Amino acid sequence: MKKILCVSMLLGTLLVGGCGGEKKEVVNEKNDVIVLQFGHDNNPGDPVQEAALYWAKILDERSNGTMKLEVFPSGQLGSKSDLIDQMLAGDAIAAIGNGPFYADRGVPDLGIMQAPYLFENWEQLDKLVASDWWKEQMTQLESKGMKIIGENWRYGVRHTITTKPVKSVKDLKGMKIRTQNSTIHVKGFEVLGATPTPMALSEVYTSLQQGTIEGLENPLSVIYSGKYQEVAKNLMLDGHIRDLSSIVVGTSFFNSLTKEQQELLISTCREAGDYQNKLAEQADIDCLEKLKKEGVKVTEIDFDEFNEKAKPFYQYKEITETWSKGLLERIKEIIK
Template sequence: MKKKLIATILAMVCAVSLVGCGGATESGNATKGTETAATDKSSGTATEITISFGHDNNPGDPVEEAAEYWADRLEEVSGGTMKINVYPSGQLGSKSDLLDQILAGDTVAAIGNGPFLADLGAPDLGILNAPYLFSSWEELDTLVASDWYQEQMDILEQKGIKVLASNWRYGVRQTLTVKPVEHVSDLKGMKIRTQSTTVHVKGFECLGATPTPMALSDVYTALQQKTIDGLENPLSVLYSGAYYEVAKNLTLDAHIRDLSCICVSTDVFNSLTEEQQQWLIETCEEAGEYQNELAAKADEECLQKMKDNGVTVYEVDEDEFKQAAESFYEDPEIQSMWSEGLVDKVKGIISEE
């Protein structure tokens, strides 16, 4: 009887020890703020990982469709070991919120463009959204392929942000307003929603407007309540957000060709196996090409749909707006942000196209 009691006690002690060890291993593999298991790089064995991809765009927008395409392709090529959960319409927070999560090491992906990435440690990247600097997408492609651009990517990586792809053409940014804008002077004093970056704010200040940064998800209500007088974005975004319902004047000023970068945490990326890293990058670039096809088609369709919904479209004198934007490059705050001679350097690179 005594021997049986001792054996029972020993069995119970072993069972408790095994449960305790198992729990410690599981919690040790958890990644902060994520739904994923970690990758065992020492053994080269990849465990399942799930990335949350948040963005501001609405269902039906090319960005949302491309995000879902990326999720499908990554799951396919990884044999189901890598997954992306897509959260549109700002469900995970604003672009700034998401980039902060990336810097904190969370397993999320986000869209970052030049000005946002500039504010996070690579200031010269702000030039990507300088008004009227690029006249074609090919010029931006040339810049992305340059040694200068790779240097900027290296800086970001050291800051904690890994750019997976820089080929998502977000679109040509146009301006939608409650009152007609046919000339630069019409923008004077108008509250225009912009991104919350220095480059975007200064870009509209130089045109005489009053930039009003806010999350894209708040814009429709702000237009209804007359808190703002308009917004700027690519045509597909202006249409998918139904902003044309409360702002009936579209100005085709084409002030920015907005190239997006898809970003993740450097730490998260480095925790993956080389094979996982390759899958992540290749499928992201593939999704970017898909997004570009959708965006080009959507521009034509959305312009016609907005016209059909009573929007008046104004084609402006680009030289007039471009001349007004010259003051942007002379702004002391902009000049202090960028390295000396940056504008001339970038112009030199894109002229080699």
């Protein structure tokens, strides 16, 4: 009989033979059914969720049912930080990671991937991922207990939707904008004059209703699927970040798999990433039109004005002192 590996969220430990069974070490024998849980904050209908379901389908098919992906949208498994804590504890968990989170988890140079207004197109980020610099960062990340299995998930271009109109960078002064709970994102909005307010995406709708925050930043597909346009009617197309995200698992879980299982997990994850990118590109076009039809006022900002205002970000000692010497210059040389 095939054994089933699954995750107990309460115990934070892999169990064999059912989620309520006796605790045992992680063992992957040839006949084991591997169950990996993938949690994310995006809502049903969003490109990330659709790609996750596609990933689950092809992983099941190509493994002949020996590898399963269970998908949990809308923050059902907890925050991104919670998920990373669980995978570091050895759980069979996959999550969406990005540079700022990896920076806060001990690989500081990766934070530059979401520095404001640094990348002008996706091709520049593709160059970065293909570079020796990226390989160096991956080695460091694995030493911290995290293994990226898909580095090609283009989460989207991040824009800002607010309850009050923002026509220039001056209008952002003091506005409470929800950001990811990472130093890079917080400082990125602080330098623009806003008051960054980190919180889980699942809390944002109610917080906008109650006036706890006055806006959030995210790709258009995330904004639309979260229905934030119902409580915030002003969209600023500031494009402050091109969010190239990645799918990450714990190295202990990854190393417990056979070589064939590892290769299958990576190949299907990357294929799902390509699928997600196509969906996200079309969603940006569709969601912008839908937002307009639902009464959202769209503002095209002065890119040069915002870019100039963001420059002091690169003098924040809290960030730059953690970076390798000459990091910014090295990145610019790679992507030029």
